[in-house]
Amino acid sequence: MSEVKFSKEHEWIILEGDVATIGITQHATEMLGDIVFAELPEKGSNVEKDGTAGVVESTKAASDVYTPVSGEVVDINQAIVDDPAKINEDPEGTAWFFKLKMKDISELDSLMNKEEYDKFAKESSS
Amino acid sequence: MEIKKTSLNKLHQDSQAKFVEFAGYEMPIQYSRGVIEEHKFTRSHAGIFDVSHMGQLFIYGNENLTSDLEKIFPLDLKNLQQNCSKYSFLMNEEAGIYDDLIITKLEDGYLIILNAACKEKDFEILSDILSKKYKMELSNDRALVAIQGPKAVEILNETINGVQNLTFMTGDWFDYNGQKLFVTRSGYTGEDGFEVSIPNDLAEEFTKSLIKKGAELIGLGARDTLRLEAGLCLYGHELDLNKTPVEANLKWAISKERLSNGGFVGSDKIINQIKEGAKQIRVGIKPEGRLIAREKTKIFNETELPIGEITSGTFGPSINGPIAMGYVDKEFSKIDTKILLEVRGKKHPANICKLPFYKKSYVKGVN
Numbered sequence: 001m002s003e004v005k006f007s008k009e010h011e012w013i014i015l016e017g018d019v020a021t022i023g024i025t026q027h028a029t030e031m032l033g034d035i036v037f038a039e040l041p042e043k044g045s046n047v048e049k050d051g052t053a054g055v056v057e058s059t060k061a062a063s064d065v066y067t068p069v070s071g072e073v074v075d076i077n078q079a080i081v082d083d084p085a086k087i088n089e090d091p092e093g094t095a096w097f098f099k100l101k102m103k104d105i106s107e108l109d110s111l112m113n114k115e116e117y118d119k120f121a122k123e124s125s126s
Numbered sequence: 127m128e129i130k131k132t133s134l135n136k137l138h139q140d141s142q143a144k145f146v147e148f149a150g151y152e153m154p155i156q157y158s159r160g161v162i163e164e165h166k167f168t169r170s171h172a173g174i175f176d177v178s179h180m181g182q183l184f185i186y187g188n189e190n191l192t193s194d195l196e197k198i199f200p201l202d203l204k205n206l207q208q209n210c211s212k213y214s215f216l217m218n219e220e221a222g223i224y225d226d227l228i229i230t231k232l233e234d235g236y237l238i239i240l241n242a243a244c245k246e247k248d249f250e251i252l253s254d255i256l257s258k259k260y261k262m263e264l265s266n267d268r269a270l271v272a273i274q275g276p277k278a279v280e281i282l283n284e285t286i287n288g289v290q291n292l293t294f295m296t297g298d299w300f301d302y303n304g305q306k307l308f309v310t311r312s313g314y315t316g317e318d319g320f321e322v323s324i325p326n327d328l329a330e331e332f333t334k335s336l337i338k339k340g341a342e343l344i345g346l347g348a349r350d351t352l353r354l355e356a357g358l359c360l361y362g363h364e365l366d367l368n369k370t371p372v373e374a375n376l377k378w379a380i381s382k383e384r385l386s387n388g389g390f391v392g393s394d395k396i397i398n399q400i401k402e403g404a405k406q407i408r409v410g411i412k413p414e415g416r417l418i419a420r421e422k423t424k425i426f427n428e429t430e431l432p433i434g435e436i437t438s439g440t441f442g443p444s445i446n447g448p449i450a451m452g453y454v455d456k457e458f459s460k461i462d463t464k465i466l467l468e469v470r471g472k473k474h475p476a477n478i479c480k481l482p483f484y485k486k487s488y489v490k491g492v493n
Contacts, residue, residue, distance in 0.1 A: 033156060033160055033161055033347070034160045034161050034162040034163075036162075036416070036418065036441035036448075037416050037417065037418050037441065037448070039470075055470065057418050057441070058161070059161040059162065059347060059350075059351055059440050059441050059443075060155070060161070060347055060440075061420075062418070062420065081416075084416070085162075088160075
């Protein structure tokens with residue numbers, strides 16, 4: 001398994017073989033507040049790096065979820081659609097959003113590591 | 127313009143509030159527990175809301191003032207008992223709504239609670255109509271603190287003895303640390319509760335005493351989900367200058383005594399709309415599934431023709447599902463009418479439903 005990488009849109013991504021698992025960060029859930037709705041891409045669809053690949057809504061507002069890399073959606077986490085509160089409980093673990101079969105693994109290179117992301121998140125929220 | 131702060135601002139900060147700017151004030155949107163927990167706590171215990179940004183307008187006068195105010199508000203103020211409150215509107219000639227408000231008859235005049243974003247303009251409009259005949263004070267030195275929920279009466283009565291005797295939509299003056307508080311049994315959450323008008327310098331200590339007795343601070347985020355579940359209108363969303371009280375389905379707030387003779391600003395339009403019916407009307411809407419339809423979402427009928435728009439939409443924590451209010455053409459306003467909501471380019475099924483979404487538990491008196 002690769003190291004976890006992070007995007008400026010507050011997604012995390014981890015690669016296993018050529019399949020990447022993507023979710024939103026703890027920091028993102030703290031900014032959003034209680035999540036009450038999640039919409040995920042369709043299984044089998046193709047998504048493009050930095051394109052929208054879902055929606056999360058808190059009691060206050062809707063936010064797009066972006067994909068930090070391109071690929072084919074091979075799995076989605078139906079459990080978070082059925083019970084969106086799970087996203088607040090374990091955003092960087094069991095509440096992953098979708099899995100992509102990556103086309104170009106080098107797309108990961110431009111993303112941040114944990115240390116860089118933590119710094120970015122701290123700066124962008126202050 | 128510098129952002130204004132209420133006298134509870136420091137307490138909000140100390141309570142880890144997340145702030146937003148609302149009507150020129152720095153106000154807490156939520157605290158560390160989050161909107162859903164705050165909402166549920168209010169419904170099961172007692173929530174404290176800082177609503178000091180709202181306008182507290184005192185107008186002093188006697189019978190002449192009552193007759194003059196009847197030229198403005200569609201209320202039977204002559205027969206309103208002292209210390210009794212009514213929900214009403216400030217309207218233009220077209221019955222468009224400048225603001226919705228609560229007016230209470232006092233011994234020496236009236237207290238009107240106005241929306242924060244509208245209060246300065248309301249003051250101008252009212253002083254123009256009343257041609258400065260009466261002393262009017264838009265208070266800057268009083269905070270307004272609401273306590274709402276099933277435990278509110280018990281907690282507040284420990285701090286201010288006697289408030290338990292107030293019934294819904296009545297108020298009175300009470301002594302507190304040598305100063306006068308005006309307490310009304312009212313609120314905007316669908317729960318039993320009170321609003322306390324208190325001098326700024328006592329507000330923090332007073333609020334802390336409520337917290338000590340088990341009430342908790344609740345932010346504007348939960349205030350919005352609570353009022354929406356209770357089917358209550360929010361100015362700037364359900365109500366504005368392009369809507370009339372009849373269209374807003376608030377006919378109940380217009381005194382029957384005033385409908386025969388009119389004589390208040392906007393009365394011709396109101397009387398005509400009641401007779402002819404309004405083209406569009408405010409309704410409750412329940413999307414199917416978990417979909418949330420926000421303000422400005424377009425509403426369609428089953429054959430996909432546009433019939434209206436959502437004015438507020440969110441997730442209702444006590445309903446455990448999405449809820450909304452909006453305006454639809456009258457012929458589609460019947461309960462259980464199937465409609466479609468366009469969210470992110472797709473049309474989703476929803477139903478017109480009865481308001482409120484959440485049943486209220488007010489302590490009603492005889493008035």
